[in-house]
Amino acid sequence: xxFTSFILDVVSNSVYPARITIEDGVYTNIEPxxxxxxxxxxxxxxxxxxxIDSHIHIESSMLTPAQFARVAVRHGTTGVVCDPHEIANVLxxxxxxxxxxxxxxxxxxxxxxxxxxxxATPFETSGAILNSPEIEYLLKKDEIVALGxxxxxxxxxxxxxxxxxxxxxxxxxxxxxxxxxxxxxxxxLDKYIAGGIITDHECSNLLEVIEKKMKGMKIMVRDGSSALxxxxxxxxxxxxNLVENPDALGMVYHEIFNERIFSPLFDFxxxxxxxxxxxxxxxxxxxxxxxxxxxxxIIQALRMVTINPAYHYNLNCxxxxxxxRADYVIVDSLSELNILKTYIGGKCVFDGENVLFDAxxxxxxxxxxxxxKTAEDFDIYYDGDEAEVNVIECFDGELLTEKATAxxxxxxxxxxxxxxxxVLKIAVVERYGGNKIANAFIKGFGLKKxxxxxxxxxxxxxxxxxxxxxxxxxxxxxxxxxxxxGISVVSEDFTDSLSLPIAGLMSxxxxxxxxxxxxxLHNMVDVLGCKIEAPFMTxxxxxxxxxxxxxxxxxxxxxxxxxxxxxxxxx
Numbered sequence: 301x302x303f304t305s306f307i308l309d310v311v312s313n314s315v316y317p318a319r320i321t322i323e324d325g326v327y328t329n330i331e332p333x334x335x336x337x338x339x340x341x342x343x344x345x346x347x348x349x350x351x352i353d354s355h356i357h358i359e360s361s362m363l364t365p366a367q368f369a370r371v372a373v374r375h376g377t378t379g380v381v382c383d384p385h386e387i388a389n390v391l392x393x394x395x396x397x398x399x400x401x402x403x404x405x406x407x408x409x410x411x412x413x414x415x416x417x418x419x420a421t422p423f424e425t426s427g428a429i430l431n432s433p434e435i436e437y438l439l440k441k442d443e444i445v446a447l448g449x450x451x452x453x454x455x456x457x458x459x460x461x462x463x464x465x466x467x468x469x470x471x472x473x474x475x476x477x478x479x480x481x482x483x484x485x486x487x488x489l490d491k492y493i494a495g496g497i498i499t500d501h502e503c504s505n506l507l508e509v510i511e512k513k514m515k516g517m518k519i520m521v522r523d524g525s526s527a528l529x530x531x532x533x534x535x536x537x538x539x540x541n542l543v544e545n546p547d548a549l550g551m552v553y554h555e556i557f558n559e560r561i562f563s564p565l566f567d568f569x570x571x572x573x574x575x576x577x578x579x580x581x582x583x584x585x586x587x588x589x590x591x592x593x594x595x596x597x598i599i600q601a602l603r604m605v606t607i608n609p610a611y612h613y614n615l616n617c618x619x620x621x622x623x624x625r626a627d628y629v630i631v632d633s634l635s636e637l638n639i640l641k642t643y644i645g646g647k648c649v650f651d652g653e654n655v656l657f658d659a660x661x662x663x664x665x666x667x668x669x670x671x672x673k674t675a676e677d678f679d680i681y682y683d684g685d686e687a688e689v690n691v692i693e694c695f696d697g698e699l700l701t702e703k704a705t706a707x708x709x710x711x712x713x714x715x716x717x718x719x720x721x722x723v724l725k726i727a728v729v730e731r732y733g734g735n736k737i738a739n740a741f742i743k744g745f746g747l748k749k750x751x752x753x754x755x756x757x758x759x760x761x762x763x764x765x766x767x768x769x770x771x772x773x774x775x776x777x778x779x780x781x782x783x784x785x786g787i788s789v790v791s792e793d794f795t796d797s798l799s800l801p802i803a804g805l806m807s808x809x810x811x812x813x814x815x816x817x818x819x820x821l822h823n824m825v826d827v828l829g830c831k832i833e834a835p836f837m838t839x840x841x842x843x844x845x846x847x848x849x850x851x852x853x854x855x856x857x858x859x860x861x862x863x864x865x866x867x868x869x870x871x
Contacts, residue, residue, distance in 0.1 A: 350378025379409030392428030750791030
């Protein structure tokens, strides 16, 4: 196939007309066309490399890989580097292989990482454990391009033997190691990087970016459904202010905030987690335009989702160059990035209106192994009229939490929630046969009644529930159990749920079907008074112990700073 087009060359940072030849899905010839006053070119649109999301968990979309691909190509995405540690925590290596198998059935570039932390910590119950032998088995696969995010940073810093073995295996097989190091700094960060860990997607402020970048890390800017860090990181004015205050910066680096070289601080734009209702609206195309609005040069932003991830993960795509896989997008302009057509391997997969491939299903078996719950399972007892308790305080759009306290009344010896203080009950129900339950309190959700529950609870994916009272919490959890996994909303006025029977994480349904049901549940939660933009995803991260400062697992309330359990009731 040969044709003429204007192309964006992300290697030379230029746009020019060229004659392109594609054979067997690969660019075989790219010949620039010299333009003079007699040149006549009838070219519509601009040809740019297909977008690559270099860090995403497909399971967060609640879609199978095949269904995810059908949505992503509409937005110009032609490849993703995905960490399947969500399904690995539930089903182990078998879950990872099911994802790989399903991904092969569609014309889309799925590159996988070997989940490094299953479970994420020893302080929770998961459905599987992946130790070094399982990691080596996965690293040998061609589909595995890296070791997935190393969330167990205490293990790296303290020289945990099993953690170091996994890092060593990645180096042995020549595959990069992804990081996860929120707020890690100074000597501890040095030890973490010394383990060979290269990337980090957890930066939440500019000081964090600067230190990690200067120490050799590659920075992923996250623009997902729950964690939205782009605004905080792409803040040039904030950078100038830091330079004027060397004590805050902690180092002399006055030239870094020149507009011309500000962009290279950042290497990738990633989603991390993307809910279906957000995914159907846009993917990296939207994130790139958002970056431009925040002051990043358009070509630099496009490099973050094309050639940069391709180079880092050794992928034969990401640029329109001879010898590379012909994954490209036709857009109307760089300023608008409207996707006119998407091509993968030189073949059209989205023609501007229709996706030109179907999505096969994944066979689902029940992964929820727990008994039905009663209201008493969610009661916290205290001998006295008022109890002072530790509280998880969450914030809209943030995965980080803060430690708070509250004084709560008791009734019949049971500690009560307090909607006037916005302090609700939260619990995690273990779903792998042990029937363990941990109860605590949370602030920031704003529910005035009812309860919400989900079998998506990072990273072990036990059932998490937040509610005003124990009765509603039990009903919400039981609805999830009946659905063999999913999300539920319960109140005295209405009850509904979204079934996610694939590992309690995903559905075989199309994205729009899942998104519509999720939108219904979001509307119901809004009626209950919730003030969180993405309540189910935010709730899911309240069980992720490796992100500070206070979270909850099925084993109890956990202090993420000291990495130990703490009591709910303060002495």
